[in-house]
Every structure is written in C-alpha cells, then in structure tokens.
Amino acid sequence: MRLRNLSRVLHLLADDGPLSRAEVAARTGLTRAAISSLVDELLRAGLVVESSRDRSGSVGRPGTALEPADRGPCGIGAEIGVDQLAVCAMDLRGGVRLRLDSPMTAGDTRPGRVLAALAELLEELVGRCEGLGLRPAGVTVAVPGLVARDSTTVVRAPNLGWEGVDPAPLLPTGHGPLRVENEANLGAVAERAASPAGTGRDLLYVSAGIGIGAAVLVDGELLRGARGFAGELGHVPVAPDGPPCRCGSTGCAETLAGEEAVLRAAGTDPGEGPRAPLLEAVRARCEGGDERALAAVERAGRALGVALSAAVNLLDPAEVVIGGPLARLGHRLLPALEHEVGLRTAVAGHDRPAPPLRLSRLGPDGPLLGAARTAVRGVLDDPGRARDT
Amino acid sequence: MRLRNLSRVLHLLADDGPLSRAEVAARTGLTRAAISSLVDELLRAGLVVESSRDRSGSVGRPGTALEPADRGPCGIGAEIGVDQLAVCAMDLRGGVRLRLDSPMTAGDTRPGRVLAALAELLEELVGRCEGLGLRPAGVTVAVPGLVARDSTTVVRAPNLGWEGVDPAPLLPTGHGPLRVENEANLGAVAERAASPAGTGRDLLYVSAGIGIGAAVLVDGELLRGARGFAGELGHVPVAPDGPPCRCGSTGCAETLAGEEAVLRAAGTDPGEGPRAPLLEAVRARCEGGDERALAAVERAGRALGVALSAAVNLLDPAEVVIGGPLARLGHRLLPALEHEVGLRTAVAGHDRPAPPLRLSRLGPDGPLLGAARTAVRGVLDDPGRARDT
Numbered sequence: 001m002r003l004r005n006l007s008r009v010l011h012l013l014a015d016d017g018p019l020s021r022a023e024v025a026a027r028t029g030l031t032r033a034a035i036s037s038l039v040d041e042l043l044r045a046g047l048v049v050e051s052s053r054d055r056s057g058s059v060g061r062p063g064t065a066l067e068p069a070d071r072g073p074c075g076i077g078a079e080i081g082v083d084q085l086a087v088c089a090m091d092l093r094g095g096v097r098l099r100l101d102s103p104m105t106a107g108d109t110r111p112g113r114v115l116a117a118l119a120e121l122l123e124e125l126v127g128r129c130e131g132l133g134l135r136p137a138g139v140t141v142a143v144p145g146l147v148a149r150d151s152t153t154v155v156r157a158p159n160l161g162w163e164g165v166d167p168a169p170l171l172p173t174g175h176g177p178l179r180v181e182n183e184a185n186l187g188a189v190a191e192r193a194a195s196p197a198g199t200g201r202d203l204l205y206v207s208a209g210i211g212i213g214a215a216v217l218v219d220g221e222l223l224r225g226a227r228g229f230a231g232e233l234g235h236v237p238v239a240p241d242g243p244p245c246r247c248g249s250t251g252c253a254e255t256l257a258g259e260e261a262v263l264r265a266a267g268t269d270p271g272e273g274p275r276a277p278l279l280e281a282v283r284a285r286c287e288g289g290d291e292r293a294l295a296a297v298e299r300a301g302r303a304l305g306v307a308l309s310a311a312v313n314l315l316d317p318a319e320v321v322i323g324g325p326l327a328r329l330g331h332r333l334l335p336a337l338e339h340e341v342g343l344r345t346a347v348a349g350h351d352r353p354a355p356p357l358r359l360s361r362l363g364p365d366g367p368l369l370g371a372a373r374t375a376v377r378g379v380l381d382d383p384g385r386a387r388d389t
Numbered sequence: 390m391r392l393r394n395l396s397r398v399l400h401l402l403a404d405d406g407p408l409s410r411a412e413v414a415a416r417t418g419l420t421r422a423a424i425s426s427l428v429d430e431l432l433r434a435g436l437v438v439e440s441s442r443d444r445s446g447s448v449g450r451p452g453t454a455l456e457p458a459d460r461g462p463c464g465i466g467a468e469i470g471v472d473q474l475a476v477c478a479m480d481l482r483g484g485v486r487l488r489l490d491s492p493m494t495a496g497d498t499r500p501g502r503v504l505a506a507l508a509e510l511l512e513e514l515v516g517r518c519e520g521l522g523l524r525p526a527g528v529t530v531a532v533p534g535l536v537a538r539d540s541t542t543v544v545r546a547p548n549l550g551w552e553g554v555d556p557a558p559l560l561p562t563g564h565g566p567l568r569v570e571n572e573a574n575l576g577a578v579a580e581r582a583a584s585p586a587g588t589g590r591d592l593l594y595v596s597a598g599i600g601i602g603a604a605v606l607v608d609g610e611l612l613r614g615a616r617g618f619a620g621e622l623g624h625v626p627v628a629p630d631g632p633p634c635r636c637g638s639t640g641c642a643e644t645l646a647g648e649e650a651v652l653r654a655a656g657t658d659p660g661e662g663p664r665a666p667l668l669e670a671v672r673a674r675c676e677g678g679d680e681r682a683l684a685a686v687e688r689a690g691r692a693l694g695v696a697l698s699a700a701v702n703l704l705d706p707a708e709v710v711i712g713g714p715l716a717r718l719g720h721r722l723l724p725a726l727e728h729e730v731g732l733r734t735a736v737a738g739h740d741r742p743a744p745p746l747r748l749s750r751l752g753p754d755g756p757l758l759g760a761a762r763t764a765v766r767g768v769l770d771d772p773g774r775a776r777d778t
Contacts, residue, residue: 216703224705225704226744230704232734233703237627237699248732250732309625313622313625314603314619314625316614316615318615344641
C-alpha cells in the first residue's frame, strides 16, 4: 500500500508538477502527515526534488514546490526502423536529455546485425548518461512489427524480414526491465502525453510508412487484442481484388498507401536507401503541381481513407492522428482521408460528425518518445525498485 | 462498502451458485462472520434463498447452500426488431420465466406506433409476472441502431427509419431503471454469459440481418467508442466502388451481405413481411443444390468475410461469433468467412492462426436474452435499490 502511494505521488508530480505538499494532499485525498512521510521517502531516494519553480514555470518561494528529479533514474527509449536506429534518454520529468541516431546499411536487416548495432548504440548512450547524473532504470524498444502479448518476441516484422525474433538476449542487460513493443502502440502513448490535458485518451494513432500500423487508445489504455496483434491497419482490405501484398493477401491498405506504393506510383524507385529524402522530393513535386506526384498521393489518401473508414466504423475513436514517415505528405493526404472518412462512416452528415483527423504533434519521433516514456512510466509505477538499485 | 460487498456476494451466487457460506467466504476473501451478516441481509431482502441443491444440481443437506431467489426482483428484456417485438422476464438465477412475441404490421415502423405496441406488450408481461411472484426491477430495450453513449436516445436506426428517437417517454415507468442499447452489444453480453467458464471475455459478436452490427468485448467489457457508435461492421467498405448504401456511402458490407442483398441475389423479393421464412427457403434451396441460392450465399460470405478481416486485423479478438437472422444460413456462410479471414489477417499461415469463427450458441435470441441479463445485472450491481422497492 505504501509503495502504491509512493507511485501515486510520483505520477502526480510527473504529470502536473511542480506542486506543493498541500496540493499533493488535496489531489490524492491523503492526509498532510501521510504526504509528508511519502515525500520525505521520495526525496531521500532522489526521485523527487524541492523546486523553486511553480507550475507556470516562474520562480516562487524556494522549497515550497516538488517535482521529479532530473538526475538519477531515467528511461531509455530505442527505435528499430527499416533504415535507421535511434535511442534516447528521458528523465522523470519527461525531458529528452540525450539522443543518438544511426543510419543502417541499406537492405541488411538481419536480426543479429541490427541488434548488435543497437546494443552498441545503447551502450554509448548509457555511457554518456553518467556524465549527466542519469542512471538507466528501464529500456523500451519500438519495433515495426507484431509483438506477442506479455513477451519480448517479435512474431512478425515483414519490413525487417523478421519472424519469431526475441531481441532480449542480444541487448545489454543491467539497465532495468527490457520491454519490446509495437511502434504504433508507442507512438500513441507519446501522442497522448503530448495532447492537451483531458484529451488524447481515446484516439486512433496511425503510423504510416513502409508498413502501416495503428494503435487504439481506449480511455487512455492501449487496446492490445487477444494475441497482442490489434491495430493491423495496413492489412485491412481496401481493394479485395487488388494487388498482391507481401502478407499473402490482396488489396491490403499497404499495397496502395504504403511508402513504396506511393513512391512507385510517383515514378520514383524506392531503392534500398533512406526513404525520407525521396518522400520529401514527392512532397516538393506536389507543391510544384506535378500531376504524377499529386495522383500518387491522392491514390494513397483514398486507400488509407477506406481503411480508416473501416477503423472508425468499428472503433469510433474521438480523434484520428496520422504519424510516421508518410505524415511528411500530411497536408497533401488529409483532404482525401477526410473525404473518404466523411463519406463512409455511418453517422456522417448527421449531427454527430466523423471524428476529426489531424497530423501527429510529434512527427516521426512518436515511437521513440513513446518508448522512452514507457520506460519512465515503469519507474513511476515501481519507485521501490528504482530507489533500491 | 457494505452495499458493494452485498453486490459481490449476489454476483458470485448468480454466476456460480448454489454455494455454501464457507465457499462464499473463501471466494470473496471476506471473513465467515462478515459473510454471515451479508447473507442474512440478502435473505431478509428476499434476494437470496437457502437451497437444497448443490452445484451439480443434486439434492444435498437442506439449508447448507445459497442461491439467488427465483421470486422477487427480475429483469425485463425487450427487443425491437424490424418485423417483430419480443419481451421476456429473467429471474436473478438467469432463468427466462416468461416470454411474449408480437409480429409487427409490415413496413410500419413509425416510432409512436412501435413504442405503443411495445408498451402494451411490456404491460402484459408485467401483469403476468405478478402471478409468478416476480417484480420487475429494471427494463433494457434492444434496438437495431446506434444509441448515444450514456443516454436512451436512438441516434439512428436506418432499418426502422428512426433518427433521434428517445423511447423512454413512451414506455411504461415504475419498473426500475430503463436502458436502451444496441442489439449487437446485448447479443455479445448474452453470448458471454452462455460461454463456458473462463471464455467469451474477448470476442467479436456479429449480428447479421437486414443491418449488420457488431459488438466487441475486451476483457469482458463492451467497447463502446467515444460516441457510443463502435461496432458498425455493416458500413465497413468491402467494395469501395460497389453498390450505393442507404447510409450514403458505396460498397458497405450491408450492400452485399445484408439480408435484403442475399434474398435479391437469390432471386427472392424481400417484400415487407417477416424475412425468416424467406431465408429458410434460401437455406433449403442451398441444401438442394440450387446454384443461384448457393452463389448468393457465397457472395454474402465473401463480402462479410472481407469486413470481418478488417475487424480481425484491427481488433484481434479471441473468437468471432456469428449471430442474428443470417446465422440461419450459418453453416453455408462459414466456409467463405473462414476462407477470407484466413487469407486476409496478417498472421495467417503462421503459428498463431486467425481467431476461430463460430455460430452463436443462442441463435437469433441473443439480443433479447442480453437485454434481460443487463436488467438483471442492474439488480445484482445495486441490491440496495432492489431491496428497498
């Protein structure tokens, strides 16, 4: 019970701090005496510090407000992309303190090679954390694939060519609990954290890139599905007799709206290198009125819009957020998405309109930030472990 | 706290009774003394009775086991269908004690007329309850349409021609809380109750008839959506350039797999009367090898299978259950459904197969039974009110 209350106080300060002891007591419903004792323990453990800031960020009376420490335990986020790796360290206040990126050599996504490179990048990050007084207390890895529920095993990541890969044994140990999670799920976690207070708890987050994944937040929690495979928006059939998909089906959303399909339709060879500059070029051609580029983006928007219509009909989210690399084409994509969803969701045209669509506030960084935030949340959930290590 | 414990004991006896006081204590973790006092209160209120049955149904020592009363408060379920009305009374043990059905005059589904007929049917049922020692303590009405979250207002029921209809003011009062709920949601509730212990908590329930609705249970709870509109399987686009739908879109699942589409494709005029005999005739023609009937059912199965593939990709349910009038064609539909879902769900062909599809254990009665069960659950949740009325 005491550990649970320590966690409640820590979460409150992380979400809404700096707060005075009196404010913490009022918001938790615990007595001033209980709060005093809990706060003393968090101060001694170095998880919380006295702050001279108040909530508005201005300087108040010193020693009256509390906030999470920006030294001590931190969360490590990592992202395995098809053409890049990234890692970052986030302190308990939610601030990103360090970030390292590493491009991957074109086309070689064999698990041993990717995970060795990631291990190296993680060790470098951990080494640099020390200089900032940060101590890794949990690592979460974002992967573009399906992760079996309550495990670290990547069941299938077609765009990496992985099946049944467990990264855990190949990554460094001793930095707290290791989690492996679908990138769209983590993007949704980050999007929620970046949403204004009281919003972002019921959303459909779309991570559109080479693959198209999605994550669903219901009342702030991820909808995972019985096997952990919920959110496979990219394999929603949008043209059942359409082109073959690498999954074995035909006419999946990915075959028409994925990064490769967009590039090819625009007359660009996707090649083996980084895609961001290629997508940027398509965007620039659209701005310049290039008809082939415009038609390619329009076709992708219609296909993704049909898949989103299925999702809105089934899930009725409060909002739909488009993230991932394809969000670079965002303002070009949105009109087609809005048209299809407006047309195809059952109550459109009535007094309760289709949910709003918008671009992610975090651009392509969502999954990495969500990974770090998930690791931080592990510390806030279990301050006893962070204190004792 | 005491009321919550009364509710816990009552739920336990309803789910797993008859049980002895010692078994109730063991399963709730409360002391024997506390259980004794709670049970005494439930006995005095007439909500629980001493039973001479044990769990296997055989006769044990009298007075040792407890179960919910089969007299006193009961739940009333009602169903508004396009061509029929039905009401039933369910006791706290989950037994249906009375049921009344009434066909509706063809085609006239104006709210005033339908609700007047339903009010009359409800009053007749309530009158007959008295003779069985039952006292209505809640009414739940199943409707084939969208119900705004936390309200009794039917936002849209296209197959009744209703928009923005609140049935509450036109139905009898004084029989406990009135709830109005989407029929598929209630079908899922009933399906869960009819599932073997430990199963049925994560399912996609499909109610296929004139409209095609669905409901999603996640960890035993209904997924409602931000506006209460989740589960609109019938408007998932399965052929985006296909036939126009009454919703304003094109190629919705309903346009190819709804009751009317199946009948027309089989060469049968759907007419204005009851559809059950017409569907029965199509089924019989299939059994006899009639090619047109077989092709009509096959086409519906493929279209519904594409929509289900979208749902399985997005939701990853543990099982998919087909209910509603079209389930009459069930064994003819299942092969096409299984083929499409097997082909189009991302991890098909791997070691974690697509979720199993099966027909509802309750046939077309699911929504009515789920409505009555929801009303009963209202009593179990709040035994204080039932005791005091």
